[in-house]
Amino acid sequence: MAIEDPFVLLFFLLLLISFFSTLIYCTSRVHCSCEICHAYVTSTWSIQFDNLCDWYTHLLQKSPTKTIHIHVLDNIITSNHESVEYMLKTRFENYPKGKPFSVILGDFLGRGIFNVDGDSWRFQRKMACLELGKLSMRSHAFEVVNNEIDHRLIPLVSSFSEKQREDLDLQDVFRRFSFDVICKFSFGFDPKCLDESLPVSDLAVSFDLASKLSAQRAMNPSPLVWKMKRMLNIGSEKRLKDSIKMVNMFAGEVIQQRNKLGSCSNHEDLLSRFMATTKDSKYLRDIVISFMLAGRDTVASALTGLFWLLAHHPRVVATIREEVDKVEALTSFDQIREHHYLQAVVFEGMRLFPPIQFNSKFCLQNDTFPDGTFVKKGTRVTYHSYAMGRMETIWGPDCSDFKPERWLKDGVFFQETPFKYPVFQAGYRMCLGKEMALVEMKSVVISLLRRFNIQLATPVQTPRFSPGLTATFTGGLQVRVSERRGKT
Ligand code: HEM
Numbered sequence: 059m060a061i062e063d064p065f066v067l068l069f070f071l072l073l074l075i076s077f078f079s080t081l082i083y084c085t086s087r088v089h090c091s092c093e094i095c096h097a098y099v100t101s102t103w104s105i106q107f108d109n110l111c112d113w114y115t116h117l118l119q120k121s122p123t124k125t126i127h128i129h130v131l132d133n134i135i136t137s138n139h140e141s142v143e144y145m146l147k148t149r150f151e152n153y154p155k156g157k158p159f160s161v162i163l164g165d166f167l168g169r170g171i172f173n174v175d176g177d178s179w180r181f182q183r184k185m186a187c188l189e190l191g192k193l194s195m196r197s198h199a200f201e202v203v204n205n206e207i208d209h210r211l212i213p214l215v216s217s218f219s220e221k222q223r224e225d226l227d228l229q230d231v232f233r234r235f236s237f238d239v240i241c242k243f244s245f246g247f248d249p250k251c252l253d254e255s256l257p258v259s260d261l262a263v264s265f266d267l268a269s270k271l272s273a274q275r276a277m278n279p280s281p282l283v284w285k286m287k288r289m290l291n292i293g294s295e296k297r298l299k300d301s302i303k304m305v306n307m308f309a310g311e312v313i314q315q316r317n318k319l320g321s322c323s324n325h326e327d328l329l330s331r332f333m334a335t336t337k338d339s340k341y342l343r344d345i346v347i348s349f350m351l352a353g354r355d356t357v358a359s360a361l362t363g364l365f366w367l368l369a370h371h372p373r374v375v376a377t378i379r380e381e382v383d384k385v386e387a388l389t390s391f392d393q394i395r396e397h398h399y400l401q402a403v404v405f406e407g408m409r410l411f412p413p414i415q416f417n418s419k420f421c422l423q424n425d426t427f428p429d430g431t432f433v434k435k436g437t438r439v440t441y442h443s444y445a446m447g448r449m450e451t452i453w454g455p456d457c458s459d460f461k462p463e464r465w466l467k468d469g470v471f472f473q474e475t476p477f478k479y480p481v482f483q484a485g486y487r488m489c490l491g492k493e494m495a496l497v498e499m500k501s502v503v504i505s506l507l508r509r510f511n512i513q514l515a516t517p518v519q520t521p522r523f524s525p526g527l528t529a530t531f532t533g534g535l536q537v538r539v540s541e542r543r544g545k546t
């Protein structure tokens with residue numbers, strides 16, 4: 059008992075701390091008993107809706123301005139494309155990522171591109187643009203992607219098709235796939251996550267945990283709670299710290315490997331470009347981690363949503379196959395651009411299942427949105443891509459249908475303005491990996507649909523999402539695969 063005493067004490071101390079911090083929170087933030095805030099605080103929204111994003115969508119659809127304010131969170135959420143353009147472009151300088159976020163994600167992302175504003179962001183963006191905008195990037199991306207498909211993805215899925223009755227979790231497969239691809243592409247390092255034995259990668263596990271626990275910080279009623287836990291190094295904060303340590307070790311290894319290759323390597327990639335400009339190893343680590351985050355979960359999430367939709371739309375699958383059969387074999391990046399229907403399918407999939415469902419900024423100075431909403435200094439401002447994909451005002455009365463044709467004009471792909479479709483964000487901080495992501499997605503769709511029939515193991519009506527920085531299906535995407543006869 060004597061040994062345990064300090065722990066008991068500590069426990070009560072903590073209880074006291076969290077009690078007081080909740081008290082501080084309750085008195086400092088706006089109290090609000092409006093219908094929406096009440097439903098939020100008491101979680102009664104969950105009676106009618108599977109996911110928080112579905113409830114927000116419902117509220118946004120009903121709102122005349124297509125903008126809502128959750129007072130208790132001091133969060134303005136919009137699905138109005140004029141307001142989106144306003145915050146991401148017209149008044150970009152007034153809506154930075156802001157301090158509250160960079161603090162929450164700081165331990166994990168450090169000063170990486172996702173977590174900074176101003177000069178540090180501008181510098182990293184310029185460097186990344188130079189690398190990702192190169193023409194040779196395209197053939198490099200195509201090569202890395204198709205190598206991973208031929209040597210890992212196809213053999214793995216094929217082995218499951220022989221096992222007939224065994225379920226395969228496609229979401230897990232896509233996460234392994236995109237992790238290998240982004241690491242090989244950006245740093246010339248192969249983590250081999252999609253090996254046929256489906257190894258448990260300590261790195262991938264730690265990476266997931268770090269990103270999940272960082273996201274959970276934002277869900278605390280007050281930052282005081284997690285900051286206190288961090289100070290005492292307990293609970294989720296201890297696990298976060300351990301997982302970040304693991305990720306750091308790996309990032310350090312990657313950088314060291316690169317260092318050894320030194321100037322004798324004529325291979326140019328993102329990491330070597332950054333290494334030429336700085337010797338700060340902590341900064342390089344942050345860059346490595348940001349790119350892993352950028353390129354992995356997003357692509358996997360987009361593919362998971364898309365294959366769920368395809369499983370429900372055999373006619374679309376048939377049309378993709380028709381288009382693919384017209385082109386003999388896929389041999390280059392440029393060829394993949396000729397698949398207009400496939401391009402439309404990929405965009406349509408992300409309209410309904412955007413990997414990043416919503417994204418927030420902070421308002422620097424009092425402002426007013428074009429839709430009339432007053433935005434007070436310090437307010438969190440969010441554009442909601444998931445809801446925007448479900449707006450009749452943007453997509454018409456058939457907005458909830460999966461209809462790739464809406465992206466085609468006389469058989470040619472036609473892109474909506476990114477402010478109506480901010481899946482890759484829009485304006486000055488638009489995603490830099492869009493082309494890369496499209497190559498990845500299209501190559502995977504083509505190669506899997508050519509060889510396999512894919513069916514859901516257990517049909518679900520509406521997917522449920524797990525909390526995190528990117529959309530993930532709770533329970534994965536369990537499928538049964540079989541080889542298509544005559545196509546192997
Ligand atoms: C379907 C896949 C993808 C989607 C939906 C997507 C979406 C996005 C979104 C919404 C942002 C804005 C995030 C923010 O500012 O908080 C973003 C930024 C970014 N993305 Fe992507 N992304 C994808 C794939 C990729 C890939 C494969 C790469 C790398 C090769 C990449 C690199 C980046 C970078 C570097 C930024 C930061 C841009 C900046 O802050 O200036 N993305 N992406």
Ligand SMILES: *[C@@H]1O[C@H](CO)[C@@H](O)[C@H](O)[C@H]1NC(C)=O
Binds near residue numbers: 424434435
């Ligand atoms: C911003 O708006 C608030 C609320 O209307 C007001 O109290 C405050 O004085 C304004 N601040 C500035 C700098 O205009």
